[in-house]
Amino acid sequence: MRNGADLLVDGLVRLGFRHLFGMPGSHSTTIYDALRRQGSIATILTRNEQAGAFAADGYARVTGKPGLVCTTAGPGATNALTGVAECWADSVPILLLAGQVNADRIHQECGAYHEVDLESIFRPVTKWRGTARAVDDIPAMLGQAFDAMSRGRPRPTALFLPQDLMRQESHASDSAVVPAVPPSPSQSIPAQAIAEAVALLRGSQRPIILAGGGALWAGAAAEVRAVAERLGAPVVTSLNGKGILDERDPYSLGHARSARAKEALPHADAMLAIGCRFTEVMTDWRRMPVPANLVQIDVDPDQIGMNHPVAVGIEADAKAALTELLRALPEGPTEGWGPIWEQARAARPARPEWLIETLRAVLPESTPVFADACEMGYRLHTDWTSYGPRSLFYPSNYITLGWGFPAALGAAVARGGEPVVSVSGDGGFLMTAQELATATRYRLPVIAIVHNDSSYGAIKNIQQRAHEGRYLDVELNNPDFLKLADAFGVPSARVTDADELRGAVIAALDRQGPTLIEVPDRWRSFRT
Known part of the structure; x- marks a missing residue:
């Protein structure tokens, strides 16, 4: 007979997880026992839960797939909080699994050791969080957590697992233990916004592209390059979008604060920003010049126009939006950059390290x-x-x-x-x-x-x-x-x-x- 921890681990395997970072604690030993008996997920023991969350973050960033970290209840989970918050701020998908006190008294401050309201603590830094209250709810909740961090803007999620439910036997059928992850709905790209973006970009003399982490996570590197070539526009990036074009590519001017980008940006009369939030650090504390003719594509509607007013805003996945933009953009690049582009490409750091x-x-x-x-x-x-x-x-x-x-x-x-x-x-x-x-x-x-x-x-x-x-x-x-x-x-x-x-x-x-x-x-x- 399977217990709650078996349901959890079977679900993780079916979702494709093969590595788990963290360390066992008194409220998560049953999870670790299931991991050992199941055998498909390799555990990586870190010496602090914060480092475990950081390691899951690095795993996710380098692979483009969700990372996984497991902690015990209370201080184990709160040790991981900073790592989860880092993923929240940088739009990185990791799943935190944390043990919790027994389900029957989880709502009470009754002196159970490690007791604390983890959902409230993690609410500001997770896209979805939940606490299992019945053993057979675990597969569905795992599916919800995975769906939330995988759909739209990637961000962390957290599932809290009472220790008694991890030990409790489950009567769920085999079909019921598969986490239910609904298929992604087809996305409708607003045709009017695409037409307005084409008109604005085609009407400019020196358009520039700013590619951020949203373009990277959407797998839109080829589309960014194609739009740059179609427009005759150089590409600069945020830090999270860095390298979306090989920075030796003639269309790349590197990071938006680089010596090359700083030569070009003051001359741009239009900007296509793709999956970029215009953060303080990336924009050199808001000193980066941003043209009034700004087209912003972002999967998160709250970010469109957040830091700079937009002429055209397109709420969409970056790859899907750029595909439609390419269909609508006529051939023939603009010629307004002239020698400015070559001067920018030749720029180098004033004080190399x-x-x-x-x-x-x-x-x-x-x-x-x-x-x-x-x-x-x-x-x-x-x-x-x-x-x-x-x-x-x-x-x-x-x-x-x-x-x-x-x-x-x-x-x-x-x-x-x-x-x-x-x-x-x-x-x-x-x-x-x-x-x-x-x-x-x-x-x-x-x-x-x-x-x-x-x-x-x-x-x-x-x-x-x-x-x-x-x-x-x-x-x-x-x-x-x-x-x-x-x-x-x-x-x-x-x-x-x-x-x-x-x-x-x-x-x-x-x-x-x-x-x-x-x-x-x-x-x-x-x-x-």
């Missing part, structure tokens, strides 16, 4: 890089040349310190032995450095680069600019990072120039397992 340039030169084209929230990570947005989609990642809107290394571990799990790189500051790395244990446990080929300027560099930069250099609690006393790595059995190196970094990375690429590379530096402002 040898760490970034060396990494780009030595890493294989397909190696993804996960940048933590740090000064070097911020420069990677603009200065890193992405050769394809899903190749540079950053916690782009929630901007969570400590995210980069465990997210890279999740990506390494997904890539099955292929290398992944994380770039962290010293402060952020120490927030999740315990995951070196995870890296060694599974021999994950993550090259963890720690840019060590002995400070919370970004915050020190703010204190310098806004508070006349009155620094407080931003200068750090750090461990010896090589000794820290050695304590976990991780090979390491300390490098001080491009040649040493190149040699250390080449050695790490040949290694079956993790490597830590420390890059000592003095604190300085990285902002351009």
Whole structure:
């Protein structure tokens, strides 16, 4: 006879999940027992639930498929909250499974240990959340959670599972345990809006395309390229859309804050924004010029016109909308860009960083890089040349310190032995450095680069600019990072120039397992 945990795990397998991140706890041991007996889902033990959520996030970003994290009740779930919030802010689909106290008294504050109202806590950062109240409801609720994070704008969901229901026997038939995920409805693209967009874009002299994460998750790379060619329009991206065109492509000008994009954007007289929210960071704190002739395509209607008034708004999946736009756009690109485009393509960073340039030169084209929230990570947005989609990642809107290394571990799990790189500051790395244990446990080929300027560099930069250099609690006393790595059995190196970094990375690429590379530096402002 199957119990509630068996129903859950069978449903996860049928939905295609093959990896689960997290750690077992007293309220989730029955789930882990079912995982072991079923055998189709590999568990990845992290040493903190927050890191488990970050790893599920990295897994989802690199694969384009939902990630999965499991925690115990109470503090286990709330430890994962920051990771779920990061996915909410960056539109990444992960499913949180969390144990819960017994179903019969879940509504009461009765002294059950780990008791807390998890639905209320997670409501602001999940697209769907629910608590199972009967064992045979589990498959349907699992289907609802999967459908919510897979349809429309991808975002996290959460299913809370009382421990007594996990142990309870189920009398459901085999057909009833299949999670019910309804087919996606066919989408009607508004013809009038497409016609208005064509007229506006065709009437402009220098149109430009801004492609965001919505275009990437919709699988619209080919359509973005085709529209760019049809219009004769350069393409810039948000961070989450970075690499949707190979940035060596003549139509690509890279990230919207890059030196190349900054040369072109002031001259644009129309913009086609695709799946982009015009966030503070991407727009350089609202300083990025945005033409009044703005066509915005987004699957989330609340985002259309949120930060800039639109001339034409199209609520639709990016791929579907661009397909219709291509049908309606006449052949023949505009010719208004002239020499401006070539000048933009030739622009380069004013102060290139040898760490970034060396990494780009030595890493294989397909190696993804996960940048933590740090000064070097911020420069990677603009200065890193992405050769394809899903190749540079950053916690782009929630901007969570400590995210980069465990997210890279999740990506390494997904890539099955292929290398992944994380770039962290010293402060952020120490927030999740315990995951070196995870890296060694599974021999994950993550090259963890720690840019060590002995400070919370970004915050020190703010204190310098806004508070006349009155620094407080931003200068750090750090461990010896090589000794820290050695304590976990991780090979390491300390490098001080491009040649040493190149040699250390080449050695790490040949290694079956993790490597830590420390890059000592003095604190300085990285902002351009």
